Amino acid sequence: MSTSSAEAAGDPPAPDAGPRPLLELSRVTVRHGSVAALSRVTAAFSPGTITCVLGENGSGKSTLVSVLSGLSRPHEGSLLLDGRPARFRSPRDARAAGIATIWNDLAVAPLLSVWRNFCLGAEPTSGVWPLRRLDRATARATAVRELAGMGLDGVDPDQPASTLRPGDRQSLAIARALHFGSRALVVDEPTAPRSLAGATQAGQALLAARARGLAVVVVTANPRYAHLIGDRFLLLASGQVAGDLTREDVDADGLTRIMAGDDELTALTATIRRTHPDR
Amino acid sequence: MTAGPLSGARSTAVRRGRGRRLLDRTLARPSSAAWVGLVLVAVFFALQAPGLVSAGGLAGVLDSAALLGIGALAVGMLLIAGHIDLSIGMVAAAGALTTGLLVTEAGWGIWPALAASLAGSLAVGLLNGWLVVRTGLPSFLVTLAAHLVLQGASLALSRAIAGTTVLQGLDGAPGWSSASTVFDATAQWGSGFFRVSIVWWLVLTAWAAWVLWRTRFGNAVFAVGGARRVARELGVPVRRTTLALFCCTAAAGWLVGTLALVRVGSAEGGSTLMPAIEFLVAAVIGGCLLTGGYGSVVGAAVGALLYAVAQFGITLAGWDPLWFQAFLGVLLVVALLANGVVRTRLREVPQS
Numbered sequence: 001m002s003t004s005s006a007e008a009a010g011d012p013p014a015p016d017a018g019p020r021p022l023l024e025l026s027r028v029t030v031r032h033g034s035v036a037a038l039s040r041v042t043a044a045f046s047p048g049t050i051t052c053v054l055g056e057n058g059s060g061k062s063t064l065v066s067v068l069s070g071l072s073r074p075h076e077g078s079l080l081l082d083g084r085p086a087r088f089r090s091p092r093d094a095r096a097a098g099i100a101t102i103w104n105d106l107a108v109a110p111l112l113s114v115w116r117n118f119c120l121g122a123e124p125t126s127g128v129w130p131l132r133r134l135d136r137a138t139a140r141a142t143a144v145r146e147l148a149g150m151g152l153d154g155v156d157p158d159q160p161a162s163t164l165r166p167g168d169r170q171s172l173a174i175a176r177a178l179h180f181g182s183r184a185l186v187v188d189e190p191t192a193p194r195s196l197a198g199a200t201q202a203g204q205a206l207l208a209a210r211a212r213g214l215a216v217v218v219v220t221a222n223p224r225y226a227h228l229i230g231d232r233f234l235l236l237a238s239g240q241v242a243g244d245l246t247r248e249d250v251d252a253d254g255l256t257r258i259m260a261g262d263d264e265l266t267a268l269t270a271t272i273r274r275t276h277p278d279r
Numbered sequence: 280m281t282a283g284p285l286s287g288a289r290s291t292a293v294r295r296g297r298g299r300r301l302l303d304r305t306l307a308r309p310s311s312a313a314w315v316g317l318v319l320v321a322v323f324f325a326l327q328a329p330g331l332v333s334a335g336g337l338a339g340v341l342d343s344a345a346l347l348g349i350g351a352l353a354v355g356m357l358l359i360a361g362h363i364d365l366s367i368g369m370v371a372a373a374g375a376l377t378t379g380l381l382v383t384e385a386g387w388g389i390w391p392a393l394a395a396s397l398a399g400s401l402a403v404g405l406l407n408g409w410l411v412v413r414t415g416l417p418s419f420l421v422t423l424a425a426h427l428v429l430q431g432a433s434l435a436l437s438r439a440i441a442g443t444t445v446l447q448g449l450d451g452a453p454g455w456s457s458a459s460t461v462f463d464a465t466a467q468w469g470s471g472f473f474r475v476s477i478v479w480w481l482v483l484t485a486w487a488a489w490v491l492w493r494t495r496f497g498n499a500v501f502a503v504g505g506a507r508r509v510a511r512e513l514g515v516p517v518r519r520t521t522l523a524l525f526c527c528t529a530a531a532g533w534l535v536g537t538l539a540l541v542r543v544g545s546a547e548g549g550s551t552l553m554p555a556i557e558f559l560v561a562a563v564i565g566g567c568l569l570t571g572g573y574g575s576v577v578g579a580a581v582g583a584l585l586y587a588v589a590q591f592g593i594t595l596a597g598w599d600p601l602w603f604q605a606f607l608g609v610l611l612v613v614a615l616l617a618n619g620v621v622r623t624r625l626r627e628v629p630q631s
Contacts, residue, residue, distance in 0.1 A: 121513030
């Protein structure tokens with residue numbers, strides 16, 4: 001009970017040589033009913049760093065996202081922003097503090113056009129009140145420029161966002177978060193498998209966010225993709241931190257092996273061999 | 280095209296021929312199905328009942344389209360925001376009854392009575408909206424309840440106070456002539472008498488279209504209906520927008536009730552859901568999705584016009600008016616199917 005989960009995993013949170021962490025979780029516990037979805041999790045997310053959160057279903061990834069985004073509050077422990085405890089009552093609070101969350105498929109309003117999506121909630125306007133209207137030219141130009149900055153060229157700003165591919169939609173949401181001054185980006189990756197091109201497109205946008213000095217947290221189930229874009233890897237298991245690795249600690253194959261869980265795979269193989277002797 | 284091989288390949292895929300793109304755009308417009316339907320129905324009934332294309336026929340069609348269109352306009356905007364209002368028809372009837380009671384029983388002038396009933400209607404809209412955003416109950420049920428309450432209460436109160444649910448002789452009220460000018464002026468053109476309700480309808484539709492496509496409020500309406508959670512997170516005032524839209528439908532109901540009241544100089548309690556359903560049908564024919572996030576107020580106006588043409592055409596052609604309801608059902612199904620096709624095209628996600 002007295003040892004923190006990070007210590008239990010034999011891997012204390014590494015003292016960061018880089019800039020001061022923007023967002024920190026300090027011994028955070030979140031319970032759903034009597035079940036602890038997160039148990040004394042300690043982690044730090046620094047500006048200009050992509051941290052990939054990896055884990056199986058039910059390992060607490062989604063709960064981590066909901067704590068960072070202000071959707072749920074820690075029952076114990078605290079969330080620190082710039083080293084000071086932060087209490088978000090809603091995702092809007094978190095967004096106002098500069099933490100943009102991109103939920104796996106809810107990042108955009110599907111039937112709104114790309115530019116309307118881009119400026120949603122912060123539309124540029126012209127004119128005075130009874131005639132105050134959207135400044136459509138500015139909004140379109142901004143959307144096209146920012147999307148091109150994400151490596152998304154040739155997008156018609158008037159096409160509905162639903163006609164974009166999932167990865168591009170995510171890029172749109174990331175571009176929006178960047179443009180409106182977010183400092184941290186929490187991305188809940190779609191769990192559905194997707195094409196390499198789609199993943200690469202999204203990865204490009206994430207790297208662009210990193211280059212602009214955002215603290216990026218990516219929750220994903222794909223270790224290869226994680227290793228492609230990530231600087232640090234936070235492994236979760238049963239709501240606890242099972243490992244906090246950097247790029248130097250592990251290669252893509254190693255990460256995949258850890259994720260697959262050697263023991264489990266061995267057990268599974270044994271079961272299959274028993275039931276299907278021909279394998 | 281310059282950002283590496285991957286995005287180059289995608290760009291060529293995105294850049295299709297111009298003609299194809301135009302067709303896609305046209306098909307993706309919510310009102311396109313309604314326009315096609317309007318032309319078909321108009322041509323059909325013009326052949327069946329040539330009287331329809333005279334000035335008198337046009338005035339009649341536009342007049343019934345106007346009352347329908349004002350309601351459909353507000354209901355359409357509410358549908359785009361993902362909600363429904365079944366109480367709007369009863370707000371029209373109860374508002375008219377309130378105006379009538381204030382004039383006949385309390386001796387008020389017509390203008391103060393109209394102002395009071397407008398305030399009452401807005402209060403109903405506000406209550407509807409508040410219940411919906413506060414409790415998260417489906418607006419279908421909330422407004423159905425409002426419809427029932429209004430129906431029972433307005434009829435019972437009217438009977439208790441005035442002893443009847445039909446209030447006549449309102450045209451003797453102070454200020455009647457100016458009210459009559461504002462709500463019931465007519466202009467003659469050829470053999471047709473065009474009523475001022477048509478102007479109300481067209482001006483309101485134009486204004487609503489502007490609001491919807493050119494203002495932040497309009498963007499919020501689409502976002503609230505299409506992706507409420509995203510809208511809330513991005514700081515779009517979801518609740519305020521919803522409340523405002525319920526007030527709009529209530530105000531539209533009041534206007535429809537008032538236009539009818541001033542026209543005949545009497546007020547009558549209502550007892551059916553039919554007006555609310557007619558508004559809904561016109562808006563859906565015009566391309567508004569029941570699921571929200573998509574639709575147009577111009578489409579709602581076209582839907583109302585289509586509805587009126589069919590209604591008038593059947594009467595002029597000398598058919599049994601009962602055919603109209605059957606026709607309406609068919610029309611609704613066709614409209615839903617057409618909208619479904621449009622939506623599928625729109626939602627089609629390109630495979631990478």
